[in-house]
Amino acid sequence: MAQTSYGGYAGSWLTVTPLNHAHDGCGTSSDDLSSDWEVEETRQVPKPSAWKRVRNLVRCTPFIQTYKKQKYPWVQLAGHQGNFRAGHHGTIFKKFNSTEVSCFEKLMKDVLRPYVPAFKGKIVQEDETYIELDDLLVNFENACVMDIKIGVRTYSEDELARAKGNPKLRKDMYEKMIQIDSNEPTEEEHRLKAITKPRYMVWRETISSTSSLGFRIEGIKKSDGTTSRDFKRTKTKEQVMAAILDFTDGFSSAINKYYLRMQNIYDALAKSEFFSSHEFIGSSLLFVHDKQNANIWLIDFAKTVPLPLHLHISHQDPWKVGNHEDGYLIGISNLLSIFKTLNEKAV
Template sequence: MSSSVCHAPLPARMEAFTTRLCLRAVDQYERLLQAHFNKPSSKEQPSRLRHESASPKEQRRRKENPGSYSAVTAFRQWRRSTSVGSRSGSANSKLPNDPATNALDLTAPASDVLLKNRLKSWFQLSGHPDGFAPAGPGTVWKRRTGGAENTERMVYEALSKDETMRDCVPRYYREVEYKGDTFIELQDLLFGFNDPHVMDIKMGTRTFLESEVSKTTARPDLYQKMVAVDPDAPTIQEHEQRAVTKLRYMQFREQQSSTCSHGFRIEAMKLPGAPPITDLKRVKSHNEVLGTMAVFLKGRENTRQKLLERLKNLRVKFQQSMYFQTHEVIGSSIFMIYDEDKVGVWLIDFAKTYRVSDGQILTHRSGWEQGNHEEGFLFGLDNLISTIEEVDISS
């Protein structure tokens, strides 16, 4: 029985429909992402996607609002290499793992409803409040900060090729230019977990670079910050000068938490059904650390053992990695997460990870002296493991 309505073969019609659906999803996602970063335009932007099936009027509207978007570009490149009317599996169709199609998968949710639901359930535990945004299913965009040198991107690229460490850090996908800002696209560590327990732990006995404290000029503004926290902290001389050096202030600040004593501090935590708890930087004594960790574990012995297994595995791999033997790791965190079914531990945040001088090998356990670049990462990881082992689960 012939049909006078549809003349194209069914695979071709399905592919054309899928094309239109993907184009619409990318456009919807772009608008939602723009709204998330609070960058409204002077007027509502019509679709920037150009496709041969668009009407002449629609093409004119799109031409008046030119723009570029990496996922759209990738998708359009992929579409140029295929024929909408081609048969499924034809020679000019690219494989699913082609970078162009992967780029679309990483940044274009199936629909705007999916992204809206993600924005409701997705959260940022710590860091700058506008530093992250959920991207495609399973990825996030992290805003690039600082000058021209993109240290964090280079570290993620290096670790993605390090067979020892690649499974211990979020997967790195690419760098993205969007609306004049630069982002790196990373694995969303929350993806696949259902209302999980999450903890961000800042590692090391030193969370500042040596270059940040090289100036010895005493500063009145840092003195005011110090006395606002503890009026008795400055020495007699510092009170008389009403100024302290950057090194003095940074060391004072780190003494307010467990950073100096334990080599780590609990930066933030989230429990199921509750907003993130971000005022934990003053957790200092060992009993306070144990108590906070007990709240996080909630009496789950099985979860504790799984977390310990992953932390110990991370320690072994970190010690074996030639990359970390020659790089100081400042301000990085261990990200622990679990729900009813899964447990995860990752090493994150590498904006202050730098290579040391040629020939220098770091222990990551020795005490810091100016010039030795030791930051105590492994000292802190040793203490984190022993602390979790010590937690009274029954409490």
């Protein structure tokens, strides 16, 4: 692929891009690609000549909308409306988050740098502070995009502790629960028509592959513009394989390229000082391909925090409250195994 001033893609650098339709950069809705209690992200992508006219943000995950009467497709893989706006040529602006900035500053000096969006600093526009990132989709045409959230949980230990410390009954979370499984609430919860946030948070992870495989598909956008976010009950390897095969259908070289990139990511994580010293929560892998290219990046670091002093985690041991294990390598290993199997079958 073509390279940016921060490097290219395979083995070099990245960009977080504009789509001809299209997430990582474009955005997501609150109940689609990301978990229902966490902050999601948004991304937009207009043509350079029209960027100055673009002022509002679209929230769709990888859902396509238009700006006024002109067709400016955007993709939002995991976000809330207002998190992203068009940047300069080949970049996007993402709403400032001090935790994420700290991560990017460290990642730019880490062996993981080729596998994350290039960070270009902070910028203030219209009294709002953003961080500027390369647009990962800029070198793709009619891109297919998939967001996969990695780890055995998408909430931090602090989030869970705060929720348990203030266990208010939530009617909105009860409604979300019964939309997925009307038999899940207890008789008492049905009577109250409400559940607590901790109850919802823990249950939400058990119904998808998050708890069983250490990752879950958040959303998919295909080259023809069709999108899907109905992966809440995608739990087994077989179901995940079927979804990935559908995602790559018609793009014969994508599976092999994804497999090789996954191997590189796995190897880089083993050498990364940043990875060994941080708890990865709510972070995703962004998969993007078109007819010629395919690539993967690590994105979303708003919940990725340094581990407590003198604490070491394996990223693959079972999580118990207090041990800070995130299961990140469980998810990466299972994904790598899946792509290895699919790649062997495709040969």
